[in-house]
Amino acid sequence: MHRALCPVESLYVGQRSRAFLSCTLRGRVDVEALSAAFDAMTEANPTLRSRIVPDGAGHALSLLDEDERPRLLTRTGDGDEAYAAELNNPLPVGGPLSRAVLVSAPDGERHLFLLVVDHTVTDGHSSIALHNALWDHYRTLVEEGGGTGAAASDAPQWPRPVSQLLPPAGEADTAEYLERRIEEAREHPVALVPYDVRRPSVTGEGADGAADADGHIEVCRLTLDTELTTGLRRTARRSGVSVHSLIASTLLATARRRLDGDGPRTLGCLSPVDLRSRLTPALPASAMVPAVTTHLQTLEVSGASDPLETARAVHARLSDYISRGDHFLEVRITPEIPRNPTLQLATVIATNMGVVPGPRLPDGLEAVDVRLVPAREHYFPQAGRSPVMACVVSFEGRLAIEFPYYTACFSPSFVRAFRDEVRDGLLAFATAEETGAATEHEPVGAAAG
CATH class of the missing domain: 3.30.559.10 (Chloramphenicol acetyltransferase-like domain)
Structure with missing residues (x-):
């Protein structure tokens, strides 16, 4: 079959x-x-x-x-x-x-x-x-x-594959959307984080292929306890944004510090977007298909950018993208991505599964920890730079961010330092005192991994 x-x-x-x-x-x-x-x-x-x-x-x-x-x-x-x-x-x-x-x-x-x-x-x-x-x-x-x-x-x-479950769309609308996306990527090329692992000379010992074979996948992890996770969610509600946008803003600021200078640089944030809840009828989580698309936005980020303002920009653009229904058009142009890889090229990739339950176990067996990490087979140290991946998921109300990386590209010390700076940024959000400037409301949740 x-x-x-x-x-x-x-x-x-x-x-x-x-x-x-x-x-x-x-x-x-x-x-x-x-x-x-x-x-x-x-x-x-x-x-x-x-x-x-x-x-x-x-x-x-x-x-x-x-x-x-x-x-x-x-x-x-x-x-x-x-x-x-x-x-x-x-x-x-x-x-x-x-x-x-x-x-x-x-x-x-x-x-x-x-x-x-x-x-x-x-x-x-x-x-x-x-x-x-x-x-x-x-x-x-x-x-x-x-x-x-x-x-x-x-x-x-x-x-059934998700491609068969999309609402109708005209060929002209899809073609126009693709043309617009390609033009946006051409006009706003994004800066990528340089690898810190030195590439050996192609003519010397340990050429690219040999060094690539020596690399392996590792994961660096950031966790917040329930109190800090609650504080982060409180700041998001008070500020009228999502937790995802606070995390994306922190990732962008941390990536910006890995680039030269202090002035504005064009950075890209790629956010996976859940399709299951946005289909009619909704697709249950039990359906074993990839039901996710992406949203790529570019922002000018400098060393002096205000993290909350960056978060507001991320949140507003992602919300507008979904309200326009562009996430369905993004699925339709998926076959063009191999021919136009800049359609998904970003400085940071920030997934967000939201708050999910852990497994329910019988008496006598306890789940001490649950983790979800994305991994792949192909990495390209010879490229010299790439996006930084952050997989965000909150099991039982405790936020965790997993940073998978390839050791022939980024060193463990580099990723640990990146992780620690992201943690510092999130702690600043999680422990921020309430101010009268922000209004209390529930933000739109948008992303999923």
């Missing part, structure tokens, strides 16, 4: 990006029940037990044979080492589009569960929904018992 990929899905085939979910656990895990829960998820979602295959000029999903489908992998080991290893373990084209791994400490009381899904068949919302549904099924099996095998379906129920 095959299912053709739509243009949005096809874009991820070349990018080779994936959602990397991890859950640190304390207590006893019933491995048989967890294995059965993962099998149930792959049975209910055929995209998880599929591979990507050529399909004419494009690609399609093809079901794996029974002996090829992904199963829960288990082993004993160190959680930190397992996290680093799996973060750099790809989901290659032609193989399964999902993987689940349980790594347990020798005492059997500490575990790391890893769920990896190719972005061709998921986005942030659906990967988190899948993770929580898996643990819901596990809890039911542990508490109520029952069979541990997943019943095979007669035919796969493929989810």
Whole structure:
């Protein structure tokens, strides 16, 4: 059984990006029940037990044979080492589009569960929904018992791609929008953050290809406790903006300090925009498809720019973009992105999943920490500069920002310093005293990863 990929899905085939979910656990895990829960998820979602295959000029999903489908992998080991290893373990084209791994400490009381899904068949919302549904099924099996095998379906129920769920749009409107976007990108080229890892000479030892092979993905993390997260949300409401815009403003200011001079520079902020809640009818988070588009805006940012004013500009432009319905047109021009990469070229990429629930577990098992990190296979140290990625998600009301990076591009010390400056900026927002200048209202939430 095959299912053709739509243009949005096809874009991820070349990018080779994936959602990397991890859950640190304390207590006893019933491995048989967890294995059965993962099998149930792959049975209910055929995209998880599929591979990507050529399909004419494009690609399609093809079901794996029974002996090829992904199963829960288990082993004993160190959680930190397992996290680093799996973060750099790809989901290659032609193989399964999902993987689940349980790594347990020798005492059997500490575990790391890893769920990896190719972005061709998921986005942030659906990967988190899948993770929580898996643990819901596990809890039911542990508490109520029952069979541990997943019943095979007669035919796969493929989810409809988001490209087929968009409201109507004329070809002329789409062409006009594309022309406008290309012209905007041409008129406002954005500055990128230079890599701090020195590139070796092409003619000397360690040429570009060798250095590229030596790199690997790491993640630097920023967290705020519930009190500081609440303070950040309070400042956003009081100022009439979203938390996303405060974070984007802080990221832009931090990136600006990595560029020469103090005067205005053109910076770009790329914000993923959730489509699920904006479709009619709305698409549930359980639908395993990438249902996200992007908004790119350029701003003049200097060393003296006021962070709150930058946040207001980010918020206003993103809100206007959505109110005009441009996010639907952005999906329609997706096939043009490989030919016009500047349509998504930004100084910072700021995802925002909003506040999401963690997994519900049976008695005797506790989720100590939950993380969501985007990762991809292809990095280009030879480019010399690139956007900085920040993945923002609040599990159970505690904000976290993950900064994934490639060590042949940015050094750990560089990213830690970037992270620390972003934290300082967010703390300034989170602890700001109330003033009478801002009016209290709920801002429009716009972004999603």
